[in-house]
Amino acid sequence: xxxxxxxxxxxxxxxxxxxxxxxxxxxxxxxxxxxxxxxxxxxxxxxxxxxxxxxxxxxxxxxxxxxxxxxxxxxxxxxxxxxxxxxxxxxxxxxxxxxxxxxxxxxxxxxxxxxxxxxxxxxxxxxxxxxxxxxxxxxxxxxxxxxxxxxxxxxxxxxxxxxxxxxxxxxxxxxxxxxxxxxxxxxxxxxxxxxxxxxxxxxxxxxxxxxxxxx
Amino acid sequence: xxxxxxxxxxxxxxxxxxxxxxxxxxxxxxxxxxxxxxxxxxxxxxxxxxxxxxxxxxxxxxxxxxxxxxxxxxxxxxxxxxxxxxxxxxxxxxxxxxxxxxxxxxxxxxxxxxxxxxxxxxxxxxxxxxxxxxxxxxxxxxxxxxxxxxxxxxxxxxxxxxxxxxxxxxxxxxxxxxxxxxxxxxxxxxxxxxxxxxxxxxxxxxxxxxxxxxxxxxxxx
Numbered sequence: 076x077x078x079x080x081x082x083x084x085x086x087x088x089x090x091x092x093x094x095x096x097x098x099x100x101x102x103x104x105x106x107x108x109x110x111x112x113x114x115x116x117x118x119x120x121x122x123x124x125x126x127x128x129x130x131x132x133x134x135x136x137x138x139x140x141x142x143x144x145x146x147x148x149x150x151x152x153x154x155x156x157x158x159x160x161x162x163x164x165x166x167x168x169x170x171x172x173x174x175x176x177x178x179x180x181x182x183x184x185x186x187x188x189x190x191x192x193x194x195x196x197x198x199x200x201x202x203x204x205x206x207x208x209x210x211x212x213x214x215x216x217x218x219x220x221x222x223x224x225x226x227x228x229x230x231x232x233x234x235x236x237x238x239x240x241x242x243x244x245x246x247x248x249x250x251x252x253x254x255x256x257x258x259x260x261x262x263x264x265x266x267x268x269x270x271x272x273x274x275x276x277x278x279x280x281x282x283x284x285x286x287x288x289x290x
Numbered sequence: 291x292x293x294x295x296x297x298x299x300x301x302x303x304x305x306x307x308x309x310x311x312x313x314x315x316x317x318x319x320x321x322x323x324x325x326x327x328x329x330x331x332x333x334x335x336x337x338x339x340x341x342x343x344x345x346x347x348x349x350x351x352x353x354x355x356x357x358x359x360x361x362x363x364x365x366x367x368x369x370x371x372x373x374x375x376x377x378x379x380x381x382x383x384x385x386x387x388x389x390x391x392x393x394x395x396x397x398x399x400x401x402x403x404x405x406x407x408x409x410x411x412x413x414x415x416x417x418x419x420x421x422x423x424x425x426x427x428x429x430x431x432x433x434x435x436x437x438x439x440x441x442x443x444x445x446x447x448x449x450x451x452x453x454x455x456x457x458x459x460x461x462x463x464x465x466x467x468x469x470x471x472x473x474x475x476x477x478x479x480x481x482x483x484x485x486x487x488x489x490x491x492x493x494x495x496x497x498x499x500x501x502x503x504x505x506x507x508x509x510x511x
Contacts (some may be wrong), residue, residue, distance in 0.1 A: 126406030134363030170429035224311035
């Protein structure tokens with residue numbers, strides 16, 4: 076694994092673990108976590124907190140026959156699901172992303188958006204938007220206004236902006252107040268997964284981008 | 291069946307500690323591995339990870355019944371607190387527990403307790419049922435058959451999980467309530483950002499170590 080310098084915030088990790096984020100945000104988090112064991116450990120630690128909440132929940136009364144119905148279900152599924160072994164199938168696109176692009180980067184239907192930059196919008200729930208961006212080496216992205224949260228994960232190549240240098244696995248977390256003009260590194264064309272929220276519908280999501288003081 | 295002696299309603303769940311199955315499992319564990327010194331009241335609390343491993347490795351239905359009787363009522367409560375009605379929750383509980391049986395091979399006791407693992411299944415079922423969305427999951431990091439996790443790692447993780455549960459229980463009610471609400475999906479994003487966290491550093495480091503071992507095992511293949 077390469078060294079990843081730009082990570083998820085605790086707010087995003089809690090939201091992912093609690094299961095309250097839009098699908099597109101979950102997608103970029105799952106993709107980053109596939110590349111970043113630090114954030115994977117942080118997500119699993121927060122899942123442990125979810126487990127503690129579940130375990131401490133006052134038990135509800137089950138309907139009579141709930142156990143029997145479940146036993147019937149498991150007896151009907153006599154062969155256990157084999158261990159999913161998902162070895163990385165694509166050097167650029169991690170597993171969770173592959174599910175959204177038809178199994179291969181070659182299957183992506185790019186659309187030109189100017190300056191040689193191409194994008195492809197991925198199909199997710201409408202509360203946030205996920206897109207793949209293809210930025211030719213050395214190209215500057217136009218200063219794109221985003222009103223809410225914008226998450227950018229580098230999959231290939233690298234880009235530089237006022238916030239720093241972002242290479243494969245790094246995720247940039249930008250709020251509306253950040254005006255940035257990323258420039259793709261000269262060495263290689265840059266491919267990113269970018270997610271923006273729909274600010275009117277998800278007021279407050281951008282707050283998750285702010286680091287906590289306490290964790 | 292061991293579980294047959296258990297009442298279905300486990301509202302007062304502590305008697306489960308006396309279930310024969312769990313004693314048996316713990317006893318076996320102590321023979322194999324370093325004992326965990328706890329000195330707390332739930333010294334006799336069942337080792338649900340060991341029960342889950344019996345489901346995983348032996349397809350042990352009695353172990354499943356014991357696990358069901360502890361967790362199914364909690365999963366139902368969790369789903370209802372998350373906005374499901376009773377009928378919906380009842381149906382989901384059956385799905386969740388059947389998924390536990392079906393996917394038991396994916397349980398890694400060096401990275402999750404039984405409660406944690408069942409929580410993730412219940413959470414995903416909730417997203418599917420209530421929000422009609424799928425939830426992208428990270429690429430799995432599987433143990434190869436030749437690289438069974440160390441007992442020590444497993445016990446260490448279970449110990450950390452126990453500490454986390456105790457830390458959660460001892461929080462001031464207001465703060466605990468906030469964390470619970472976050473996991474019931476009952477907070478706005480702004481509120482989540484304000485939820486101050488528990489010290490998760492130790493459990494995070496332990497999981498990080500387990501992941502490192504996994505990477506080494508994968509590299510050797």
